[in-house]
Amino acid sequence: MSAPKRILLLGSGFVAGPCVEVLCRRQENTVTIACRGLEKAQSLASKYPGVLAESVDVSNESQLEDAISRNDIVISLIPYTHHASVIKAAIKARKPVVTTSYVSQPMLDLDQQCKDAGIICLNEVGLDPGIDHFYALKMINSVHEEGGQIKSFLSYCGGLPAPEDSDNPLGYKFSWSARGVLLALMNNAKFWENGSIVEIPGKELMASAKPIYVNPAFAFVGYPNRDSTNYKERYNIPEAQTVVRGTLRYQGFPEFVKALVEIGFLNTDNQEFLSSASSETYTWNQLTSKLLNSNSSTSDDLLRIIESKITAEPALKKRILNGIRWLGVVSDSIQVKKQGTYLDTLCARLEELMQYEPGERDMVALQHTFEIINSDGSEETRTSTMLEFGIPNGESAMARTVGIPCGIATQLILDGAIQDTGVLAPMTKSIYEPIMNELLKDDIYCVEKVL
Numbered sequence: 048m049s050a051p052k053r054i055l056l057l058g059s060g061f062v063a064g065p066c067v068e069v070l071c072r073r074q075e076n077t078v079t080i081a082c083r084g085l086e087k088a089q090s091l092a093s094k095y096p097g098v099l100a101e102s103v104d105v106s107n108e109s110q111l112e113d114a115i116s117r118n119d120i121v122i123s124l125i126p127y128t129h130h131a132s133v134i135k136a137a138i139k140a141r142k143p144v145v146t147t148s149y150v151s152q153p154m155l156d157l158d159q160q161c162k163d164a165g166i167i168c169l170n171e172v173g174l175d176p177g178i179d180h181f182y183a184l185k186m187i188n189s190v191h192e193e194g195g196q197i198k199s200f201l202s203y204c205g206g207l208p209a210p211e212d213s214d215n216p217l218g219y220k221f222s223w224s225a226r227g228v229l230l231a232l233m234n235n236a237k238f239w240e241n242g243s244i245v246e247i248p249g250k251e252l253m254a255s256a257k258p259i260y261v262n263p264a265f266a267f268v269g270y271p272n273r274d275s276t277n278y279k280e281r282y283n284i285p286e287a288q289t290v291v292r293g294t295l296r297y298q299g300f301p302e303f304v305k306a307l308v309e310i311g312f313l314n315t316d317n318q319e320f321l322s323s324a325s326s327e328t329y330t331w332n333q334l335t336s337k338l339l340n341s342n343s344s345t346s347d348d349l350l351r352i353i354e355s356k357i358t359a360e361p362a363l364k365k366r367i368l369n370g371i372r373w374l375g376v377v378s379d380s381i382q383v384k385k386q387g388t389y390l391d392t393l394c395a396r397l398e399e400l401m402q403y404e405p406g407e408r409d410m411v412a413l414q415h416t417f418e419i420i421n422s423d424g425s426e427e428t429r430t431s432t433m434l435e436f437g438i439p440n441g442e443s444a445m446a447r448t449v450g451i452p453c454g455i456a457t458q459l460i461l462d463g464a465i466q467d468t469g470v471l472a473p474m475t476k477s478i479y480e481p482i483m484n485e486l487l488k489d490d491i492y493c494v495e496k497v498l
């Protein structure tokens with residue numbers, strides 16, 4: 048048996064479980080789950096033999112430093128805004144760090160200090176970012192090694208309900224805060240297309256969604272993520288004319304969100320009458336009537352006003368209006384749970400209606416499409432595709448595809464199989480190859496195809 052190893056895992060979200068499970072495969076490992084509230088940590092720890100729980104307030108420097116110094120490595124699965132403090136504490140203790148988040152500027156600023164301390168802070172080792180990097184770079188590097196070029200790189204990824212559990216107006220379910228999901232739908236986007244940078248303002252992002260063919264069984268659409276332009280550099284494909292990373296949803300999702308925006312439901316201004324301090328109560332039709340400045344609050348009148356506000360072709364419009372009715376926002380029998388703003392109040396309703404129920408499962412779909420110019424001038428298209436399904440009443444596909452690579456990366460660092468130092472993402476073979484190979488044992492991989 049190898050020397051005993053102690054692993055500190057910050058956070059107890061749904062991704063933590065599969066990560067802990069990977070680390071529990073090795074006898075010499077002792078995992079400690081740390082949250083601010085001890086009970087939360089204990090409730091996750093109790094599911095795995097030998098896993099410990101501890102209360103750590105990451106905003107308390109001395110507590111954080113003390114906890115990290117008692118371990119050999121720290122995994123940070125808490126919100127990304129805390130990562131820089133975790134890394135600073137880890138630098139003091141000279142202990143490596145693993146996260147599944149994008150490398151942010153405050154994290155990158157600690158690169159030299161990590162190198163000086165001789166530690167790695169390895170980030171972006173989940174699904175997206177994570178598995179997407181591994182299989183993008185695997186293909187890109189093999190094309191380059193054969194003397195070929197990447198003319199175009201498209202990458203779409205989505206976490207969705209499995210088809211049988213997707214039948215609601217959004218074709219979507221919320222496994223975390225609806226607010227974050229909805230606000231992300233109004234981000235500006237930027238990518239390379241045919242040799243030029245294309246920019247899409249946030250208010251047009253949903254309208255920019257296009258059908259994406261991944262597999263004949265799915266009606267997917269995709270829209271671009273925030274900023275794909277730096278992937279020419281990150282993936283070392285300066286020759287690429289088109290570089291897009293985007294999000295997959297089921298058909299109808301962007302149009303429905305666009306309608307919610309057009310109605311005004313995504314308004315983030317504080318409304319006096321929606322504050323918890325106000326004693327007024329509303330039914331949903333009354334609130335929607337207020338939002339629409341309507342002098343009537345009957346559901347038929349409200350739907351008529353909504354119909355005049357949304358732009359969509361007739362068949363789709365009908366589907367959207369049915370969806371609005373399904374949401375209950377024109378109903379006179381559903382009480383509003385006030386949350387300060389229209390957006391948050393709507394989110395509370397969406398979260399109520401669009402949760403995964405017991406026995407339902409999610410799905411993760413990821414596809415890269417590479418247009419390749421071979422060294423002899425011939426052109427071909429290759430794809431790398433992953434479809435993963437959640438286990439009913441067990442772990443979700445999202446939790447597995449984020450948590451397992453994170454656990455594997457942690458184990459590889461403990462084993463000395465990844466020796467780089469600094470604040471890094473898995474952009475080099477020395478890092479992504481061992482993780483990718485270990486993932487095969489868990490049946491997590493992309494299928495590569497030449498079309």
Ligand SMILES: *[C@@H]1O[C@H](CO)[C@@H](O)[C@H](O)[C@H]1NC(C)=O
Pocket residue numbers: 107108109110
């Ligand atoms: C930080 O944690 C330490 C140790 O638990 C405690 O003594 C101290 O009061 C905490 N500091 C703050 C600002 O909460």
Ligand SMILES: *[C@@H]1O[C@H](CO)[C@@H](O)[C@H](O)[C@H]1NC(C)=O
Pocket residue numbers: 240241245
């Ligand atoms: C890029 O080229 C394709 C194929 O010729 C074309 O359909 C598309 O509109 C072009 N996009 C831009 C932004 O020029």
Ligand SMILES: *[C@@H]1O[C@H](CO)[C@@H](O)[C@H](O)[C@H]1NC(C)=O
Pocket residue numbers: 342343
């Ligand atoms: C309500 O408003 C509509 C359109 O603004 C108007 O045509 C109608 O007469 C109004 N009804 C009442 C009862 O005020």
